[in-house]
Amino acid sequence: METTINTPRQTRKFKDPQYYKTISADYSLLPFRFHRMADSRELLVNELGDFILVPEGTAARIIQKEINAENPEDRSLFEDLVAGFFISEKRIPDLLEVMATRYRTRKSFLDHFTSLHIFVISLRCEHTCHYCQVSRVTSDKDTFDMSRYHIDAGIDMMMQSPNPHVTMEFQGGEALLAFESIVYAVERTKAASAKHNKQVTYVICTNLAPLTDEMLQYCKENNILISTSLDGPAFIHNKNRHKPNASSYDFAVEGIRRCREVLGEDNVSALTTTTNLSLEHPLEIVDEYVRLGFCNVFLRPINPYGFATRSDRKNKYETSRFLEYYKTALDRVIAHNLDGYFLREDYATIILRKMLTPFPVGYVDLQSPAGLINNVIVFNYDGAIYASDEARMLAEMQDYTFRLGQLGRSTYNEIFYGGQAQEISQAMTNESLPGCSECAFQPYCGADPVFNHATQEDIYGYRPTSAFCQRNMWIIEHLITLMTNDPRIEKIFRSWITGKS
Template identity: 40%
Template sequence: MDEYAVKMLPFQLRAIQKDWLAVSSTGDHVFLSEDQAKSLAQGHVSELPLLLQADLKAGFFTTSCAPSGSSRLLASRKAARRETLSSGPSLHIFVPTLQCAHSCQYCQVSRSLTDTKHTISHSALLAACDGVFESEAQALTIEFQGGDPLLRFDLVKSAITHIQERNRAEKRHIRFVIASTLHQLNSEMCDFLAQHGVYLSTSIDGPAHLHNRNRPIPGRNSYERTVAGIELARNRLGREFVSALMTTTKASLADPEAIVDEYVKLGFGEIFIRPLSSYGFAKRNQSLLGYRPEQFYGFYARALNRVLHWNAQGVELREVYASIILNKILSPFDAGYVDLQSPTGAGQSVLVYNYDGYVYPSDEARMLAETGDVSLRLGPIGSSLATLRQSPVHQQLIASSLVDEMDDCRNCAYQNFCAPNPVDAQAQFESMDIPALRTEHCQRHLWLFDYFFSALKHAEPDRLDLFHAWARPVADSEIMQCGE
């Protein structure tokens, strides 16, 4: 056997404007000219420049025909991208209540401060706390969602205390997060949160006029009260314990620069430019709140340019969506973003213990239940993890998210980085078994990967260094959400 003979390995090609992109089965990539792409597609590797041939071998596009250890390395590289799925559920979302003072038009929560019908029972809460420890994951994030969990701080305290007491024997690494408007935050709460190292996540949709429009409360001072809560939390817990995110509505589209500038003004180091999701009242109010995917793409590009502008001025600000995409492209170790895992991370890396006494595979799945679609319930709180995993819903979620089984995905250049999202498909089409290309999830991520591969191809060295810094994994496997 000729030790210098070359064997082709699986890869995919994609044209991005005038550039050609090749991606191997390990997620390594190279940029090619049109002629080089044709030569590679035809297997004529010897016709390519020697340096490119070396890059193709290093990126597992080709391998030597002679026996070597490269097959073990290839298997290891592939396994590293799926490591987050094999470690068990690491994100556990508790929804103690749907009570909330806000009347956000894109939210699904109960619009009441006193409603007790939408609050978890104490027995179900403690059963959920015990269920967390059935996961094999050694690092666990416990996130409290709502509604606004601070309206039932008694339940939050009870859960944190119970989990901490049990963890004395379990010895897991546990991180607590509360997603809240912060309007109810007070010094007594801060004392407890500081004692247990609890992180806070809130929502800032932009300048005061936009935030108050998107997230109205009686008195029209939602923005001012949230900012006051941020300052109290920073003073009592530390700046690193408070984060924020935004949701893009139709009203947001006009001025992305002002939204980014607001995050700089408030001293945040991150901003997540998120599209509106088709859940809850957002789905019902599409004519008022919604927009075409192309409108979001233009908005996102302008917002990211503003983020990059501030970084060029020496202001450190990371755009989280960019970090998620760049982590997929540039890092061999996947950060575990639930929506882009295959098989899906919904139910595998995240579980939701809802106020209604049921376990759901993701935050979006429990939102569907608020509009009457309870098809994604995994089982009652208190069911064993093994029972939840064996449920027909969980099995269908997995079957509907396997890249290798999906016609639209198996030949896609981004199959290593992306995946179908069966929960989104259920929300959009009332079925998980929908061709991926029909879904907004697929269309949006095709655009995002095209956008960032093109940006990488044409980036100056300083910009490239920034992108590599952003590619380091973000704090959690799923970005915290508030009131959506």
Template identity: 65%
Template sequence: MNNPLKPALDKKTRKFKEYNSYNLQSNNYYLLPFRFIRLDEQNELLVNEVGDFLIVSSGTVERIVNKKLDKISDEELYADLIAAFFISETPIPALLDVISTRYRTKKSFLDHFTALHIFVISLRCEHTCHYCQVSRVSENKKAFDMQRHHIDKGIDLMMKSPNPHITMEFQGGEALLAFENITYAVIQAKEKAMLLNKKISFVICTNLAVITDEMLKFCKEHEILISSSLDGPSFIHNKNRHRNGNNSYELAVKGIEESRQVLGFDRVSALLTTTNLSLLYPHEIVDEYYKLGFRNIFLRPISPYGFANYNERKNHYKTSEFLDFYKKALDKIIELNLRGEFFREDYAAIILRKILTPFPVGYVDLQSPAGMINSVIVFNYDGKVYATDEARMLAETKDYTFELGSLDTHSYEELFYGDKARFFSDAWTNESLPGCSECALQSYCGADPVFNYATQGTFIGHRPTSSFCERNMAIIKHLFLLMEKDARIKTIFRTWITGNN
């Protein structure tokens, strides 16, 4: 019988190259840590440990790594690589302290720990949105309002955060249906913040359908921001966000206008959720935001949590379909800017801040370590405490994986530094996640164990099949290519992160 291993046994043992082949001391420059990726057939992207980047022609990475650069004939490229900390002429770069300072700056969002504290003030709602991620209840069921003793305990824990500037955000259901609890919470929180010398901001997330003059007067008095929902023109919004009377859009627009009149134009924001219907109308949705006076829009997909998963026909689509929608909408937005009109896409602006500045971002989905606990915490209407808003959405479908404990029984230390928090920390840093650790786009992305768990059943996730990874890689690469293609677009993008329009 033939031996199937014979070819392998006959093969001669390979020898290592001579020592001098690996002796870096004999070369003219030293490689510093960086990652790279092909943007397209013509361009490669190099990114170092602090997010500095260079876009170079294809084949350049191979020349750099194989020490084929010539300081004289490649003078400009060589100088750029030295200046941007991709290579060094000494084993330890002379400006190593500068690199370390910039890295600390990138991670400075960790300096003060949790800032955003979400209070789910009620599950009651008068809408029946088909993409709702929580088990909303009818507006007359007050048993699903947050109890005062839970509000008090939540405020006490919020005040223990070492962060000097905290945000208290009220969510639902429809938060305004429990407005008396909001007024109680705001007054209590302001008094305690003043005693502890903390700065506190307030946000109410609302569909605006039930807002009144009395509510707006209170919001004005206490400088409360309004975060509303707008899914586009009426034929999209009313289809997505159903309520009796089929007038959700009309009430939202009316509420936006009234809120602006009382609170100020910049105190009212709106958030889009992209459904299957939305995918067909990228330009119309952008036009609607522009028509209503907004100068920004956040193009975001449906979150894969809770009850939003149950309506497949309306809520499920491929990541590639969302990316096609996103790019068409972004083209429309760029077109507006090229005509001299300032209009920003917020998700791109967050990524661009990470690309074009040394500063961190406050958006929890694109942080590493992840925003869960480090930046945000959720106090649910029933006193349960969750690591993120998405975590409490999972709990509404009886999955309590990310429940940290209860306001009734757990201390601040047990909730924020306990066994569960430490357990989650094993998977919340993309610098150490498989598939992320070697990715060139790592500095511009984040880690999200809750998303990984909800979509792939594991905190770590699997990058080749991750929709989070697919979406972010495509958008980041697209932004780089747009800037490389047209200097005018890069100038526009810079206005989005500086606010200079």
């Protein structure tokens, strides 16, 4: 007869309870995550986003309670860990309320709910950009411009936001082709905001080609900001942003000059989109922004949505190629700063703000919970309401996963608290997403259900093959390496956060 021997069940996650009882605990662990850097150092990041770089193997020593405050070799590390909220000398830290306040501050972007309200005022456009993420049209104003009925309904919904400060952003197509609709919307919003005690910021996204002096004067009188596109020197910009029988670059540069002259330097901004052609010229792109007197450049990849996906040869590339481009361009930005010219890279600045300050960021892609619905909502030209601008672009591919309702038919509560919003919200918090919850970079990153759905057909996403994850992990580690290896670069990075050179 065989004898069965019962042995304790072994698991990957937990050791036998006796293992933990044998440890002599001189301190208590506070929540933190760790990551092995490429240079073999370990990065420790706590729940508040504070980080510390330590020798390899330190995380295991901390967890096994081997850091001895009485040991001269450990004393400095022990003090840093206590001061940085990685461990506590008491089971409940004396500064627990301070920790709670700092965590609430990091999440304070949720306090007032939706701020950015995007009105797709028209689909009409006179450019034929190959990376355009919407199916632009050139005619039929009545069909492809937002109706007054939908404008009114969008403004009424914007006024219901609990946020006292809202942004009304006009997009296209080319928004200036429907300038009379913009004027109508602004005038109606001015009256509504006075009634509802709202402070409204107005933004027009435009390629600047249709810009007239009358438009500029109206923008000045109403403090309207201008956001445009500049992809680099003429040979890149004209190729990326084609305008039949004309130089789109000349229109953009002249438009920027006129906007600065009338509206002021700080009231016009530019964005660059990275195509396959752009990847070959990172230095020229950065230098063009310097030549035109910009103090910032935003190095961003193409989003995999809408019309942009139809030109793989021009627009599709591996994430590794973008990261090599980004590294080279960032080095050039840093070099300009070392030479005395203040120039910040905006994506890095957003991440650095999350790393080096306790304050939240307003950038939708790097928020958790995600910024869609919480921070941004989109009213399409046809009255359809989407959870984000990327969600609207996805609808151009006949994918309406993130369509929330219809202006004039759906109520505020149905849009923001209905079943669709609740379902999306399940995948919006990276603290609880598989692969994110245990990642050291989680406090600096975000959640992007729309990107996950577009690239992996799953709103939760799969981190090992996620381009979003690969890109952000590499950039975050690269920024940490740069500033911890060179005090001059750390000083530059901090100046980007404060805006002071």
